[in-house]
Amino acid sequence: MANFYETGPAKPVTESVRVDKVTPGARARHNIRAAAVILFAIIGLIPIFIMVVTAFKTRADVVAVPPKVLFQPTLEGFVFLLTERVVLPPAALAEKKQSLEQLDWMERVAMASGQTITGPSDYVRRLWNSVIIAGISTLISVFLGLLAAYAFSRFPIAGKDDLLFFILSTRMLPAVVVTIPLFLMYRQFGLHDTHLGMILLYTAFNLSLAVWLLKGFIDEIPKEYEEAALVDGYSRMQAFRKIVIPQAATGIAATTVFSVIFAWNEYAFALMLTSEEARTAPPSIATMLGRGGIEWSAIAAGSLGFLIPVVIVTFILRKYLLRGVTFGAIRQ
């Protein structure tokens, strides 16, 4: 330790780092910080871990004290989530047990707790509503956002700064403030509890984010790229399609993920403005708490199923989310 300043580190330093970062003290502090970050990450992941584990537990295991770490996994939670069931009288139950082989796996799982399936639950439909509403509103807002961002980035527009601020300001009011007037308006226009209504609402919300995010990305694309195309005989729209969109892929991917996540997770508006037809997943998971005892494993399974699409979208677009793949051919 004492002679570090004379001998230097034991191993040659092969990464790019400042001299005062390789002293033993600095290394130790670095390790402490790294350990703290890992600890926080673990704490942050505990709820997700519990959710995943709970989704595969039986009713009894869920409420066991102390919590069971090792348990027999079951799909009960998922079956309860996806189906409507009734409790069978003992006689009917015994009768059904005879023909166990002919039953599909869902029936068998239901029967383990003395129930039989009467039909699919609302959850599937609501998850589907979520997919439709989040998907379409994201497509529209990214598409419109891209056009608007391009215009803001490239053309002289009167009152550009004010317009951009106005667009941003639509995000400033908290949801609780706008739900009541929206609720009344939607009632009036027949948009209450419709897919169209929810798509319009989420599009309006995501559009401002999309415009701002995408404008940042498009600003970074040198305008010489399009000018080169214009000189070569392409139209502005062709240049936009062939040059700007591929160059902005990173930004488009990021905007898509943000929009999907917002529309997918949104709770307050969905609770107020939908009831049956267009109800999305988030408020329906919450209402599951109420019916005939708390089905913890079904709720966990529902939350898990709800998380998966977001994970998939992010995973598919991960390549584009890493910045820097498209930049670098121009030096400025």
Add this chain to the structure above:
Amino acid sequence: MATIELRNIEKRFGETYAVKPFSLTIQHGEFVALLGPSGCGKTTTLRMISGLETVSGGTIHLDGANITWQKPGYRNMAFVFQFYALYPHISVRENIAFPLKAEGMAKSDVYKRVDEVVSILRIENLLNMRPGKLSGGDKQRVALARALVRKPAAFLMDEPLGALDAEYRESMRAEIKRLHLSTNATTVYVTHDQVEAMAMADRIVVMSAAEVQQVGTPADVYHAPANLFVARFIGSPGMNLLAGPRRGEKVELPGTGNIYTIPAPQREVLQAATPEGKNVIVGFRPEAAMLNEQGALTGEVYATDMLGAYKLLHVSFDSDTVVHIRCDRMVSHPIGARVRFDLDPQQVRFFDATTEKAIGPTQSAGTAPISVQAANAQEKAA
């Protein structure tokens, strides 16, 4: 064919001029350099010619047709951007093919043409790479290939070598010049490097502060600069410029006993142009001075730069007048030594001290530019 005619074109951004009105005719096959310091309006001029920028006044004609308000794609000109502007998301081959695809050319023809251009520039080995992976020189070659592929009537190049290392710059300079001579396309070449302009251009348009200072051959702007700006800007170092009052046929230059006698052929013009006793500026290039024991001018050696082939002496006349003199590399001149020299009367220029304009002709004797001759000869042969 492409004769580009600029008639009184100008550009204002708001109230300020980026380019003040000027006219210029660029002959078919000519290589014209727009030369000037950064911010003087070179790029703006080039962009007006290409149609990427509108003019605020004046008109642009291509082979007699007014194209001032035609869109960029219509003009059949290729633009080479300072920072290459190669599309990073497609390969070099696709980059070069890109302009052809705008015309809806058949695929096989497109790639045949790409291969032709690629072999001219000797970049066959780069075809499948992405532009981001290329060195500066190779990027520039690809950018040239992309410009060349369409067989444009004119090339517009905006400091194409500005971002290159010195090592590449000279070989690319020769390459561009060779391309120009073999294609005969009218070329407008923007640069802030006077060496580049001198080496490559048939004619140089010297610009400063949004204004065209002089249009002339490299010999013109070097030997007969139109004003003090051009005299200083061209050459490294620039022209030596000494001010002093004219008395009769003599000019009293700074320093003690530095009386310069105006060469006989210029006396009359000069006496007519400057009142007796008023300042006139005497200009001469470093190589116009000849060291000579009996020389009329004298000063003290202030510094000596050994430049390989020759030596450059900095000679101070007084505390704020230093002139540069080229001399033999073998002779040593200790600092502080007194030297005397004469000026070659053929190479001395005079400037008005108030207007800063040259007194006398601003064209050196010469013929039509080489590449214009070549283009005309080819046209006749065809």
